[in-house]
Amino acid sequence: MSRWLKWSLSAIAAVLLAAGVWTNTSGGEPKTIVMGTSADYPPYESVDAKGGGEVVGLDIDIARHIAEKLGYELKISNMDFNGLIAALQTKRVDFVMSAMSVTEERKQSVDFSENYYTARNTIVSEEEKSYSSLEELKGKRIGVQLGSTQEKAVAGMDGSEIVKLNRIPDLVQEIKSGRLDAVILEDAVALEYTAGDSNLVYRFLPTADEDEGYAIAFPKGSPLREEFNAALADMKADGSLQAIVDKWFGKEESERRGNGILDFNILDGYMGYLLEGVFVTLLFTFVSALFGFVWGSILSLFKLSSMKPLQWFATVYTSIFRGTPLLLQLLIFYFATPQLTGYDISALMAAGLAFGLNSAAYLSETIRGGILAVDKGQREAAMALGIPYRTMMISIIFPQAIKNILPALVNECVALVKESSLVSVIGVADLMRRANVVQADTARAFEPLLFVAVIYYALVLVLTSLARLLERRMRRSD
Template structure:
């Protein structure tokens, strides 16, 4: 029986490995030979990069990259993610370059190679438009300042905190940072002047309270010693687009007087304008959930059976797996799969593949415990009675114990499915544009976070309610059989 269980376990592992490998992208080495690159960018940093109402990524960085690529004859895939995740992806060679209004600082130059600068962006302090008390750095004493993680604005705020009594709140997205000030939770925000000026122009209820500081130049980055030909093409293309006037056109489009303001039509207009994007994000959420849960159901059942078998070696394997995977936070596991594993084994894993593996590993541990608990809940006399009738251990488990255990486990499995669905939102940290990340992207363009989070929450509620009712019907049918 043990040999059969071990064979089943190995078969399941082979299935999981084959599924994951089928999703792996072509390695970056072969891609760069054809002048094709993967370039990461931020998703919520207008006017440098953001998504418009048609679902297209636009902004200074995006259009500048497009013009340079056309001029130099290379192609690229754009990988939108949070700024800090984009930097980590570049460090681990998951992407070939980053264009995200990335300031060229001495610290970053130790790890990355930068292009020639294409704009200067100094930090500025902004407060609520009704706030008349803060007009200088001295006025920040005893105040709370919001910053975006990993930016020069955050670095500048830390420098101010050494001189003044300032508490710092950190955010992954600029839009959330602005809303924190607008809601009164923070007294001020630190942001690069072009970004803050654009946000205020779009109708954000903030005002600039200080003069812009001398900032660092902004450039395109590649990993240290990697992709020198890409950096060379970017510099050559930048020179050409400046000379032919394309650069000036792009800057005027977003920072000049002709820059368009974002339309504001209220809750229902926001929903209708972004319905397709929201449904696309929901589709990715459901695919992630269904794929990872299907894998976890198989692997979790096998590991759960390991826990229930009399064999101590299999018990130990199950116990180690469950202890480790339940003890690691999901966000840490996602970072490990997407950033650390490629560095350790020198391979590339797409964000989508890393997301499915992360959810599968995590959910498997919980399903294994549910399987173990379901089997333990069946009266021991059932197994003893089956064995006394001469049935082998495997047959007794299959025909007598497991059918009863499954009925006990169904409510827990339904609950785990709902939890897995909601856990997909964490995968936005590695660049997967699921439903929650879609909401963030829309907020970065519209600056209407209140209405958008209500919409996203309502979509989750509807989907989870429908799936729960469907699962409950399946549960009743199984129990009545």
Template structure:
């Protein structure tokens, strides 16, 4: 009786998978159509999408203790300008190194993220006038106390990848370089002694030193006039002139200086009590835990969609491989070879950035992640499922054929249920891997557990506490998943 019930579940499972994927695709298409419509000049509601990397306080960061919104100096400037121009502002977050690519693929309309104007960037994007000029600063441990660029010769210097400080570090004679994605990573490397110094912007350096009493900062003399921070736009855009006009107006009426004063004063007040932390102090997570826990839902949703897609498409590929039809076998073999032979992170970024460029479809980050992980998982599952099918006694097939049972009914009612018992441990391992590897999707801005931990690290300038909490959450989720799998396995054995 239990076996019959299990067998009847296969067709509904496949139908549910297709329905779920269709709903996600339709919803995403609808959102994209609305977003594209909002950008049309004739649309009643005009919207501009701003790209930023919210790990650079006080310019942009996530207000994780309250409503989880992105706030900061750049955000206030963008809100003022867009409201004065009659636009609705939508803010999307991603890694700093992906902002230029987002502009080039028209995923965002403009970028504000403490981005300096450089000749190299001018080749790819257009810039507004400068709205703030910062100074480069050396941050190091107090016991080293590097005060000049010359003292960094022969030392390992850390910078944020893609920043102007990164480019400046390349000019330091004799210095070795280490490029990291986030400012919080630089803090961790400094405190652990893996790098000798970091080159960062002055306001961020003050944040770092106030939050870590063992660090010291020293300004680097300005050799030439700095270009300052500006707003980046795609080439061939008409927005630059409007934004420049509004920046001039903000400078004249004092609104720009008011915003700058607000954030630099708040920064000093918010961080003044953060010195003198112990090496491990979980009090820094006070107020941030609810924000991190909200990432559990996104992680589980992403894992479910990826697992269902991988199981469905992997089953089809496994049938191709045992079909005896040469073109289908070649396709399935080539597919498996490509997806198993290339890094998952490369596949993820390709889907996220290439789809808008090739198909003019602004694929949402979560959908891109689900597709990338599902398609990758299918390549591995196809071999697992094929092995399970081949492990079923040949006599089962021969008896079915002799009784005149159609092939589809034979596979669904007889072969697949028996194969499932053989491959269940391997399926569980794949789903556990999907759950843990979900942390990779943080690179394209999906706010799952790891991305939220990065936000907390950027806000507190401390890494160990947030990462340990996220590791514990992942461990609990894996324990729950494996426990459910054991219950299912015992149930299947009792049904024999």
């Protein structure tokens, strides 16, 4: 193995290890417990983007109180709501608190604690419509959060179009854009989103449609369930649970959100939080690109090898990774790795591996084409001089192939920068995830998304400019 290849593999290992350490700093603590939540549901849980990006809310305060009482160190894992049950089943998290209602369907998959709060459903709509019953919603477009009990509230409504989305902010934005007539939300969440927007109102559904109660979810047979039940009982008895409820539900929203077509003043205080995502996006892109290039180069050599098993392996590998969605590969790496191997892979490392392996499948064909494009006379001359095959490929053929495929390599890096937004679905706090957090906090979608779009565009411009400089320098060296 050449020194160049050894250095590249060592660099990949070092970066992946650093990524794993960076996102798992509490992994060695024996009494650490991990809480799964979807921090887009204020006042239960949300990201305090102005206060450094910490996850805060009623559920968080209750969890911290219980963890401290039981002698645990709490770690919070933020992800989409519809992935919380899967995270429990694959042991990504030890318990879930995310305003999750107890239902018979969920009881089949997880164990629940005693209820810690019971809420009511409401109808959120524009003020001019102001629906107050499900009867009035017949034939309308209704939004609910995917995997929530609000789905149950609208189940069986003939003639109505039910739209299910992952995130509450997206549902609220759909009302404001006119694509939904109403959204079914829990009372405290509805209050949070309507308090700062004079165009939105909420109306309680009749008491017969009350939720079944919020509880803490655990993996089946978890010993934590009894410990948490005892702690909850103590909190109810000494009044600390009610004090936390009063703290979050007694808050009044004094800040009015912008209602104009475009108001970038709402980003005041969020700029630093958004810009921190640039580091995460660049780190992820560097890891994926380096890994994909090295592994793609090896795969291209396999395809050009005279050994049939290597050719078959490379062909099948490329077929699998090009034939399945990248998002699916990402979710499999993140959720299946702990279940199959017992290793608690970090979100950033899982993303780097998934994107790197996927990129390698595409790059292997690009690199193979670049190698075949090198004049055959170069190989014949090297062989006539007695240059070993490995030396010939690495020192003569491969550098010329890189010159031929440099534009294609730049395109792949650009694609990685943009596709990195997919890692937000597993909770990596990249640019896209942070834009979603600001959207949830301000109930405004266009401004944070446009700001992040400008950042992505700037990153791509810098990348392409550097590639042009490199291409000019390589041409001068000919």
